[in-house]
Amino acid sequence: MAGNAWRSTILKLLERYGAWITGQRKPEEVSRVMGAVKSQTQPRTFSRGMQTVTIIPGDGIGPEISSAVIKIFEAAKVPIQWEERNVTAIKGPGGKWMIPPEAKESMDKSKIGLKGPLKTPIAAGHPSMNLLLRKTFDLYANVRPCVSIEGYKTPYTDVDLVTIRENTEGEYSGIEHVIVDGVVQSIKLITEDASRRIAEYAFEYARNNQRASVTAVHKANIMRMSDGLFLRKCREVAENFKDVKFTEMYLDTVCLNMVQDPTKFDVLVMPNLYGDILSDLCAGLIGGLGVTPSGNIGANGVAIFESVHGTAPDIAGKDMANPTALLLSAVMMLRHMGLHGHAKKIETACFDTIRDKKVLTKDLGGNSKCSEFTAEICRRVQDME
Amino acid sequence: MCELNIWGGVGGAELRGKRSVSPPPAKYGGRHTVTLIPGDGIGPELLNHVRELFRFCCVPVDFEVVTVDSSVVSEDEINNAVTAIRRNGVALKGNIETNHNLPPSHKSRNNLLRTSLDLYANVMHCQTLPGVQTRHKDIDIIIIRENTEGEYSSLEHENVPGVVESLKIITRVNSLRIAEYAFKLAREKGRRRVTAVHKANIMKLGDGLFLQCCKEVAAGYPDIAFDNMIVDNTTMQLVSKPQQFDVMVMPNLYGNVVSNVCAGLVGGPGLVPGANYGKNYAVFETATRNTGKSIANKNVANPTATLLASCLMLDHLGLVDYASMIRKAIFKTLSETRLHTADIGGLATTSEVVQSIMREVQKTGPLTSEYI
Numbered sequence: 001m002a003g004n005a006w007r008s009t010i011l012k013l014l015e016r017y018g019a020w021i022t023g024q025r026k027p028e029e030v031s032r033v034m035g036a037v038k039s040q041t042q043p044r045t046f047s048r049g050m051q052t053v054t055i056i057p058g059d060g061i062g063p064e065i066s067s068a069v070i071k072i073f074e075a076a077k078v079p080i081q082w083e084e085r086n087v088t089a090i091k092g093p094g095g096k097w098m099i100p101p102e103a104k105e106s107m108d109k110s111k112i113g114l115k116g117p118l119k120t121p122i123a124a125g126h127p128s129m130n131l132l133l134r135k136t137f138d139l140y141a142n143v144r145p146c147v148s149i150e151g152y153k154t155p156y157t158d159v160d161l162v163t164i165r166e167n168t169e170g171e172y173s174g175i176e177h178v179i180v181d182g183v184v185q186s187i188k189l190i191t192e193d194a195s196r197r198i199a200e201y202a203f204e205y206a207r208n209n210q211r212a213s214v215t216a217v218h219k220a221n222i223m224r225m226s227d228g229l230f231l232r233k234c235r236e237v238a239e240n241f242k243d244v245k246f247t248e249m250y251l252d253t254v255c256l257n258m259v260q261d262p263t264k265f266d267v268l269v270m271p272n273l274y275g276d277i278l279s280d281l282c283a284g285l286i287g288g289l290g291v292t293p294s295g296n297i298g299a300n301g302v303a304i305f306e307s308v309h310g311t312a313p314d315i316a317g318k319d320m321a322n323p324t325a326l327l328l329s330a331v332m333m334l335r336h337m338g339l340h341g342h343a344k345k346i347e348t349a350c351f352d353t354i355r356d357k358k359v360l361t362k363d364l365g366g367n368s369k370c371s372e373f374t375a376e377i378c379r380r381v382q383d384m385e
Numbered sequence: 386m387c388e389l390n391i392w393g394g395v396g397g398a399e400l401r402g403k404r405s406v407s408p409p410p411a412k413y414g415g416r417h418t419v420t421l422i423p424g425d426g427i428g429p430e431l432l433n434h435v436r437e438l439f440r441f442c443c444v445p446v447d448f449e450v451v452t453v454d455s456s457v458v459s460e461d462e463i464n465n466a467v468t469a470i471r472r473n474g475v476a477l478k479g480n481i482e483t484n485h486n487l488p489p490s491h492k493s494r495n496n497l498l499r500t501s502l503d504l505y506a507n508v509m510h511c512q513t514l515p516g517v518q519t520r521h522k523d524i525d526i527i528i529i530r531e532n533t534e535g536e537y538s539s540l541e542h543e544n545v546p547g548v549v550e551s552l553k554i555i556t557r558v559n560s561l562r563i564a565e566y567a568f569k570l571a572r573e574k575g576r577r578r579v580t581a582v583h584k585a586n587i588m589k590l591g592d593g594l595f596l597q598c599c600k601e602v603a604a605g606y607p608d609i610a611f612d613n614m615i616v617d618n619t620t621m622q623l624v625s626k627p628q629q630f631d632v633m634v635m636p637n638l639y640g641n642v643v644s645n646v647c648a649g650l651v652g653g654p655g656l657v658p659g660a661n662y663g664k665n666y667a668v669f670e671t672a673t674r675n676t677g678k679s680i681a682n683k684n685v686a687n688p689t690a691t692l693l694a695s696c697l698m699l700d701h702l703g704l705v706d707y708a709s710m711i712r713k714a715i716f717k718t719l720s721e722t723r724l725h726t727a728d729i730g731g732l733a734t735t736s737e738v739v740q741s742i743m744r745e746v747q748k749t750g751p752l753t754s755e756y757i
Contacts, residue, residue: 154625155520171536171553176590182557186591188536192547219638220485221493225541226551228485252645256673259624259649273584276617277642284621 050081051337054106057084058116060311061321066116068323068374069330072349075378078334078342083110087118087129099132107137112337113304114330117311134167139296139304140194141201142167142275145332146282149291151355152364156285161265163282164205165275166198167296172272190226190271195233201297202234202269203241213245214238217254217270217278230271254278258285283308290363293328295336303336305329319369322361324350327377349380411473417702420469420476421448425455426676427686428479434688434739435477435695441743444699444707449473453494455482463494467501476668477698479691480676492539495674500533502668504661505559506566507532507640509672511647511657516720517729519652526647527576527632529567530640532661534559537637555591555636560598566662567599567634568606579603581613582635582643595636620646648673655687655728658694660701667701669694684734687726689715692742714745 057066070082085103092098107113120128133139141164148159175187199216206214216234220227231248238246251274257264258278262285268278283292289309296304307325315321327350334343353359359376360366368376411418421436423429439446451466463481470476481494498504507530513522540552564581571579581599585592596613603611614622616639622629623646635643648657659672671690680686692715699708718724718741725731726738733741 156624172587174587176588178590182594184555184590184594186553186555186588188551188553190549190551219536219641221483222496222537222539223541223551224485224487224489224491224539225543226549228489229549231485252641252673253675255620255642255645256649256654259646260653273638276584277620277639280617281620281624281646284624288621288625 050079051112052081052083052106052110053333054103054110054113055082055084056087056103056113056115056118058311059119060117060313060316062116062118062311064317064319064321064370065307065323065326066114068321068370069114069326071374072327072346072377072381073330076342076346076349076381078339078346087133089127089129089132097127097132099129099136104136107302107304111301111303112333113302114326114333115304115306116326117307117309119311119313133304134296137298137302137304138168138300139298139302140166140168141198141297142279143205143295143297143332144279144282144292144308146279146286146292148286149354150351151353151357152287152291154285154287156262159262159282159285161262161282162205162209162211162267163275163279164198164202164267164269165279166194166269166271167275168272169194170272172276188223188226188273190229192229192233195230195271196237198269199234199237202267203237203244206244206267207241211244211267213247213266214241215254215265215268216246216248217251217268217274218248219251219274221250227271234269251278255281258282289325290322291324291328293325293332295329295332303333305333305336319371320362321370322363323370323374324354324364345381345384346377349377349384352380353377411475416445416447417475417704418447418449418473419698419702420466420473420478421450422453422466422476422478422481423450424453424479424676425482426480426678426681428676430682430684430735431686431688431691432477432479434735435691438692438711438739438743438746439695442707442711442746444704446699446702446704448477453481455484455494458487458491460497463497464501467498470498470502470666470668474666475698475701476666477695478668478670480670480674482676482678489539489541496537496539498668499661502663502666503533504663504666504668505531505533505562506662507644507659508570508662509644509647509657509659511644511651511672513651514656514719515716516723517652517656517725519650521627521650524627524647524651526627526630527570527574528640528644528647529563529570529632529634530644531559531563531636532640533637535637553588553591553638555594557594557598560595560636561602564599564602564634567632568602568609571609571632572606576609576632578610578612578631580619580630580633581611582616582619582633582639583613584616584639586615592636599634616642619643623647623650645673653687653728654690655726656689656693658690658697660694660697667698669698669701684736685727686735687728688735688739689719692739710746710749711742713749714742717745718742 055066057063083106085106087099087103089097090100118129143164145162146159148157169189171188173189177185179185202214216231218227218231220231283289294306294308307329309325331343331347353376359368359372361373421432423432449469451469453462453466483493509528512525534554536553538554543549567579581596583592583596585596627650648654654673654675657672659670661668677686696708696712722741724733724738724741726733
């Protein structure tokens with residue numbers, strides 16, 4: 001059949017089986033369904049020039065830093081249209097907790113999200129919001145690039161690594177039982193599919209971002225079957241990516257070497273618990289959660305970028321917050337979307353401001369306000385035009 | 386509490402009546418017998434240096450060497466080692482390599498040793514050593530790690546092909562035991578604060594039980610402050626401000642991570658000794674348990690960790706004078722003579738460092754000159 005007839009036949013078939021909703025114009029969707037492997041970080045084509053991004057301001061200092069980021073993006077003339085949504089859990093039909101349908105709809109449409117810090121209320125009856133978001137969008141990979149910031153001194157310089165953490169299973173499966181009174185068993189779940197998926201993402205990320213090597217972090221000497229399975233899958237995937245070097249290292253050796261010489265590491269891929277500990281360790285190397293960006297990649301092309309620090313209720317509303325973490329996550333988002341020029345501009349402006357040390361928020365060692373810090377970055381961005 | 390002691394005949398009666406501080410009974414004519422397990426990698430050469438140094442200092446310790454070959458599938462050799470340690474009560478060991486490509490039926494030899502002898506407490510004292518260049522100064526942390534259960538229970542199964550479950554077991558009895566050990570040690574050493582490291586916000590039942598037990602034991606030690614910290618925050622704090630920690634107690638896997646981070650902070654795996662204590666037995670080794678395959682037999686390994694571990698062993702046996710003599714000599718070599726091996730930035734070989742330590746002992750120790 002000729003090209004167009006072929007395309008419309010396929011689209012009708014997909015509509016019939018509910019895999020395609022009319023009105024959505026995302027050509028990549030078709031090729032994904034057809035089985036062609038599409039890399040997650042390819043530049044997205046969009047008509048009209050403006051891409052929609054769902055922004056979830058969050059709680060505490062969330063709204064302040066979100067508006068700071070929006071202001072900086074305006075100054076940089078980034079072609080993004082923001083859609084603000086709230087994600088407080090509501091009880092859906094059947095009694096299951098879920099995120100509000102408007103938020104889900106907006107995310108499904110735009111595929112890209114930027115999230116501020118969310119508070120997890122204790123004894124509210126519902127699970128943590130972060131967990132809900134993860135389950136709703138199947139956010140299987142947590143990516144945290146840790147790069148030393150020139151103006152913010154820590155005992156470690158020249159850190160440049162990326163931690164990629166499996167985010168859905170492992171030790172955080174939440175399956176625990178009391179066997180007898182006084183004996184508790186927690187189950188760590190490792191599956192072939194999830195391990196393969198995260199390994200594939202890690203190697204693709206390494207390839208797309210010109211990283212030289214991927215290291216799998218494990219404890220297969222003790223947890224022979226579970227980490228052994230994870231390791232086997234990584235090895236299999238490594239066969240298809242011969243241009244990226246693959247090594248494996250025990251968790252304790254990684255920790256030991258990381259605090260002595262972090263320059264030895266490039267991309268690290270690992271199951272959930274080790275990823276949690278190591279990504280926070282690396283964040284500590286560059287200065288803490290206040291300056292670390294983070295991205296969560298999900299199935300179906302969804303990606304949510306977030307700041308991983310807390311809501312800081314003690315400084316909320318006082319114009320004292322540091323928007324760097326959310327800003328750097330937004331820069332990561334721009335790179336994911338293919339807007340490398342804008343990403344570089346904003347990142348350079350942010351790093352220059354921190355390096356100059358003249359206008360810094362309190363946690364970075366200065367005593368300026370959040371609005372002053374934001375204004376300074378906006379000024380630098382505009383000067384770069 | 387009632388214990389199963391299969392050596393009820395010969396040593397059992399003595400053991401049951403003994404308090405935790407007294408030395409084990411393998412002492413004849415004033416000389417102690419200690420089991421020595423060379424292990425793999427740098428283990429054999431460093432333990433030879435220990436024997437050399439002990440001979441030079443006339444330390445009244447005889448070593449019963451038990452080799453455990455890591456490539457052999459049968460468990461006879463490790464069982465022999467366990468029997469030898471039961472006989473002597475104390476052991477000094479190198480790390481035995483585990484080939485993680487072998488099937489799960491081949492368990493880690495080191496783990497088997499620890500669980501058979503019920504060496505429930507792994508104690509590691511990390512302190513900034515004089516003369517060693519590090520990014521952080523004034524670190525002085527004691528890490529007490531539960532050594533027998535948790536994630537290291539080696540209970541795994543594959544119910545559905547492609548889905549593997551690994552069980553992490555936390556029991557009340559063991560958690561209370563390790564917490565009790567931690568607080569007792571803190572009190573003995575005059576420490577002010579004990580921090581429990583956990584992930585109870587996610588593993589609510591498992592780590593929740595551990596935390597609960599720690600809190601219960603803390604109530605019995607009002608002179609020692611008790612707080613707790615989530616493991617990812619702990620690692621972040623350790624790399625930015627490690628001076629805030631005093632004594633830390635934690636389950637098995639977090640202990641592995643935290644002890645390696647702390648060892649890295651004070652200068653690396655070649656400097657920190659570790660000890661595994663049970664009710665009746667004690668095994669001493671390097672804290673980070675590395676085999677050091679890549680530097681084996683090249684005469685470049687740092688002997689400090691193994692030598693300090695042997696000093697800990699001498700302390701445990703009651704030979705405190707010998708221990709402090711050797712320790713002083715080691716620190717002098719590190720700080721004044723500044724003879725450093727490659728891992729801490731120097732150019733010396735292992736034998737040069739050991740010779741220097743022996744020279745220091747000869748200069749200052751009264752015991753050597755008396756007997757020569």
